[in-house]
Amino acid sequence: MPLATHQTSVPVVVDDAKCIADKGCTVCVDVCPLDVLRISDMTGKAYMAYDECWYCMPCEADCPTGAVTVNIPYLLR
Amino acid sequence: MAMDEIVDGLSEVSCDVLVIGGGTAGPMAALKAKMKNPKANVVLLEKANVKRSGAISMGMDGLNNAVIPGYATPEQYTKEITIANDGIVDQKAVYKYAQSCYSIIEELDGFGIRFLKNENGDYAVKKVHHIGTYVLPMPNGETVKKALYRQLRRARILISNRYMATRLLKSSDGRIAGAISVNTRTAEFLVIKAKAVILCMGAAGRLGLPTSGYMFGTYENAANSGDGYAMAYHAGAALANLECFQINPLIKDYNGPACAYVAGPYGAYTANNEDRRFIECDYWSGQMMLEFYNELLSGKGPVFLQLKHLHDKTIEEIEQTLHKVERPTRGLFQEGRGVDYRKESIEMHISEIGFCSGHSASGVFVDDNARTTVPGLYAAGDMASVPHNYMLGAFTNGSFAGLDAMDFADNHDFGDIDAAEVARERERVLAPTRREDGIPPNQIEYKTRRLVNDYLQPPKVTRKYELGMRRLAEVRDDMQERMIARNAHELLRALEVQSIMDCADMATHASLFREESRWGLYHWRTDFPEKDDENWFCHTLLSKQDGRMTSEKRAVQPYVVPIADDEKDLYDKQRIRASA
Numbered sequence: 243m244p245l246a247t248h249q250t251s252v253p254v255v256v257d258d259a260k261c262i263a264d265k266g267c268t269v270c271v272d273v274c275p276l277d278v279l280r281i282s283d284m285t286g287k288a289y290m291a292y293d294e295c296w297y298c299m300p301c302e303a304d305c306p307t308g309a310v311t312v313n314i315p316y317l318l319r
Numbered sequence: 320m321a322m323d324e325i326v327d328g329l330s331e332v333s334c335d336v337l338v339i340g341g342g343t344a345g346p347m348a349a350l351k352a353k354m355k356n357p358k359a360n361v362v363l364l365e366k367a368n369v370k371r372s373g374a375i376s377m378g379m380d381g382l383n384n385a386v387i388p389g390y391a392t393p394e395q396y397t398k399e400i401t402i403a404n405d406g407i408v409d410q411k412a413v414y415k416y417a418q419s420c421y422s423i424i425e426e427l428d429g430f431g432i433r434f435l436k437n438e439n440g441d442y443a444v445k446k447v448h449h450i451g452t453y454v455l456p457m458p459n460g461e462t463v464k465k466a467l468y469r470q471l472r473r474a475r476i477l478i479s480n481r482y483m484a485t486r487l488l489k490s491s492d493g494r495i496a497g498a499i500s501v502n503t504r505t506a507e508f509l510v511i512k513a514k515a516v517i518l519c520m521g522a523a524g525r526l527g528l529p530t531s532g533y534m535f536g537t538y539e540n541a542a543n544s545g546d547g548y549a550m551a552y553h554a555g556a557a558l559a560n561l562e563c564f565q566i567n568p569l570i571k572d573y574n575g576p577a578c579a580y581v582a583g584p585y586g587a588y589t590a591n592n593e594d595r596r597f598i599e600c601d602y603w604s605g606q607m608m609l610e611f612y613n614e615l616l617s618g619k620g621p622v623f624l625q626l627k628h629l630h631d632k633t634i635e636e637i638e639q640t641l642h643k644v645e646r647p648t649r650g651l652f653q654e655g656r657g658v659d660y661r662k663e664s665i666e667m668h669i670s671e672i673g674f675c676s677g678h679s680a681s682g683v684f685v686d687d688n689a690r691t692t693v694p695g696l697y698a699a700g701d702m703a704s705v706p707h708n709y710m711l712g713a714f715t716n717g718s719f720a721g722l723d724a725m726d727f728a729d730n731h732d733f734g735d736i737d738a739a740e741v742a743r744e745r746e747r748v749l750a751p752t753r754r755e756d757g758i759p760p761n762q763i764e765y766k767t768r769r770l771v772n773d774y775l776q777p778p779k780v781t782r783k784y785e786l787g788m789r790r791l792a793e794v795r796d797d798m799q800e801r802m803i804a805r806n807a808h809e810l811l812r813a814l815e816v817q818s819i820m821d822c823a824d825m826a827t828h829a830s831l832f833r834e835e836s837r838w839g840l841y842h843w844r845t846d847f848p849e850k851d852d853e854n855w856f857c858h859t860l861l862s863k864q865d866g867r868m869t870s871e872k873r874a875v876q877p878y879v880v881p882i883a884d885d886e887k888d889l890y891d892k893q894r895i896r897a898s899a
Contacts, residue, residue: 243756243757243758245759272368272370273368273370274367274368274371275367275368275371275372275373275540275541275542276367276535276541276542277367277481277503277504277808277811280323281322283321291808292808294534294535294541294812295535296535296536296537296540296541296542297648298371298376298540298646298648299377299647299648300370300371300376300377303377303647304370304371312648312651313651314573314651314652314655315531315533315535315536317531317532317533317536318531318533318536318572318573318574319652319656
């Protein structure tokens, strides 16, 4: 059965200029209860890989550089 | 190697006490077990990361059930919880909680977790319940997880993050022997042999589908997919009163608490579209939820949380708590909607269904020592059957579990583990990764939860339940035969949907067994609309017997605190009578 790639706008946004994941930081990826954040192979920065967010905020609250912003998922907004 | 790539691997460790779930009850259980026997090995296994896992990942805005000397007595609290649960309560466990919770508050205070105090330095307890005064605000409640984590590190608890337990292992003599778990980022297996196991895996909060349609926009932390309920079931433990669903009042679409417990003591209240109160008491009970539901459908809905009549300073104080702790995105949500509490009421709605003893009474059956019906297996927190636990109940019952489990571990050796069982479980878990082609877990999950909403949500209609069973069985076949997982993260979701499906089946079975209506909206059966104390003043226990789902009655144990006849229906009179 063929699979489609489903497009969604994701609630967690990372400011690449502030993110220090390329220097070894993994805080947001570590704390996320739903495990939806990853470090990009291409940019070396954190990003939301899976749109499975409880908009709970540990990623934003624990980020040492203030690079992460949690928005309310569009369907709830 | 890229994260989420599936790796073939299996390792084995052993410990004295294994605690599964590092949210609220789990850390306390682990700490108490370790304090009891500092030489013993205590492992805390967590699907996410203990630093930020569970219902209180960002903290908690208050204690909803604090029995504090001078404000309330254990007798009064036990009476209140008994009445709020239509009498179906084993009081021994509730009473023991009520006697012990104050010492836990003091202990948490010692961890650096702060509670609201008045000018004299006394706890500033507020009244929300019908009878007693038990609500203690936590304006600095965002510190809870950090404070707990510090204690865990200090006590040298062994923490294993990102391992999802999939099944419990039992010894040939029927007692607990350990658990099988799988890494959520590599799919490598970890078998943990243990003398005692404590399940603290939270609510079944991803059972119904939120009205927003966003699968993870659940009332409960969406990581709480009912894995503990499913694991206990497959291990043969009994589960109590699963038909007593959890349904909560909340902010519409945001799906988090409004929160009347925080705002109520300051003078906020629940109102209809005429700005009138329609319920006597904002404490969450099934009867309160039924009145809420009726109001929504009556033409007098929507229902609102009313704050705008309060003083600016009061509203500011409420906002400080509501927008900072527990669900801090609540403020962001209201801002996005352009809702200013000073000018506009907050639109509320009711949540999707779930299992959670934290707010209702549906959980793995436990006694007053947090023991399940499987020797050596314990449960605490939202997934164990002590009703209306909330956060303080999770801590207190977690503490009972830790102490008794270490006792058990000190008096038993390791149980034997069947290697063939481990191999079978490994194949079951990995089956979706072996398929080239099929249906991804998100579609299986969406369909399952949509069917839960369509057929299982109260009012419960027998004919709908029968149809629901058939539809769910079809999806179960797809889940077992056709589901695919292309990486370790997708495998995590594939495992969670299996817990969700098991919970949907248990919700159906338990609801059809109890042939009466009870607990207001939680178990409103249109084919049996009346409460039937003669035949159904009892618990129901669901368990797996000879591979089949079975339900039976269990007598309510004699009360410790007697309830007078004229007190029994206090929670039935929730609707405000129209004045002449």
